[in-house]
Amino acid sequence: MPQPLSRRMLLKGLAFARPVALALPPLEAMFNSAGTAYAATGEPVESRFVFWFNGNGIPEKYWIPSETGENFVLTPCLAPLAPFRNDIHVVTGVDSPAARLPGPGNDHHRSMSALMTGTQFTGRGAGGASLDQAIAARIGADSRFRSLQFGVSQESFGESVQRNMSWSGYDRPLPPEMLPHKMF
Numbered sequence: 001m002p003q004p005l006s007r008r009m010l011l012k013g014l015a016f017a018r019p020v021a022l023a024l025p026p027l028e029a030m031f032n033s034a035g036t037a038y039a040a041t042g043e044p045v046e047s048r049f050v051f052w053f054n055g056n057g058i059p060e061k062y063w064i065p066s067e068t069g070e071n072f073v074l075t076p077c078l079a080p081l082a083p084f085r086n087d088i089h090v091v092t093g094v095d096s097p098a099a100r101l102p103g104p105g106n107d108h109h110r111s112m113s114a115l116m117t118g119t120q121f122t123g124r125g126a127g128g129a130s131l132d133q134a135i136a137a138r139i140g141a142d143s144r145f146r147s148l149q150f151g152v153s154q155e156s157f158g159e160s161v162q163r164n165m166s167w168s169g170y171d172r173p174l175p176p177e178m179l180p181h182k183m184f
Contacts, residue, residue, distance in 0.1 A: 049135045051116070053165050064092050098127075108162070116165050126167040133168055148183065151176030 058077065065072035072090075074082055081088055098114035099107075104123035113119065119127030133147060140146035149166045164173035177183055 049132060049139065051132050051165070053115075063090075065090060112162055117167055122171055125164070125171045125173055127170055128167070129169050130165065130167045132166050133174070147174065149174050149176040150180045150183070151178045152180070 062075055063077045065075055065078070067073060070086075074085060078088065078090070096111065096114045096118070098118050098120050099111040101110065101120045103110065103120050105113075105121045110121045113121035113126045116130035116132065117126040117128045118131075121127070136147040147166065149164075151163070164175055166174040166176070168174055
């Protein structure tokens with residue numbers, strides 16, 4: 001039975017990760033063939049959570065606005081989302097103290113392990129479940145696929161901590177499908 005995702009668990013997960021998150025407007029999949037929102041017809045709308053990770057990051061000046069508040073200037077990476085600017089929330093400044101804890105591995109291992117889990121590197125992988133899996137347990141229980149992991153880079157030097165962003169628990173990676181077309 002899935003455990004509910006409490007406010008405390010979500011905030012704790014966010015406190016130990018450093019991703020940038022966006023709340024996006026309705027997508028085409030949220031409408032029926034007549035263009036009516038499923039919610040307007042009484043049909044249930046399934047919840048989705050998407051985490052996009054770019055391993056080498058991107059320069060912040062291209063992603064994070066220099067202003068705060070609702071009148072921020074869109075950066076080059078956010079510019080294509082201009083029609084939806086009132087629905088965008090850019091979250092920054094989230095810290096990852098678990099990545100700085102002493103322990104096995106190098107800084108890269110500790111940072112990768114802590115990014116989505118907020119836990120210390122065990123020497124083999126993450127020390128707990130990742131945020132996406134906590135959310136999947138809450139909103140994906142009745143879904144055909146509770147969670148899907150995709151990747152595009154085969155190179156990982158044989159180390160699961162560099163290849164896996166999703167973890168079901170202590171030292172339990174959820175390897176991504178590296179050939180996304182296989183999922184269709």
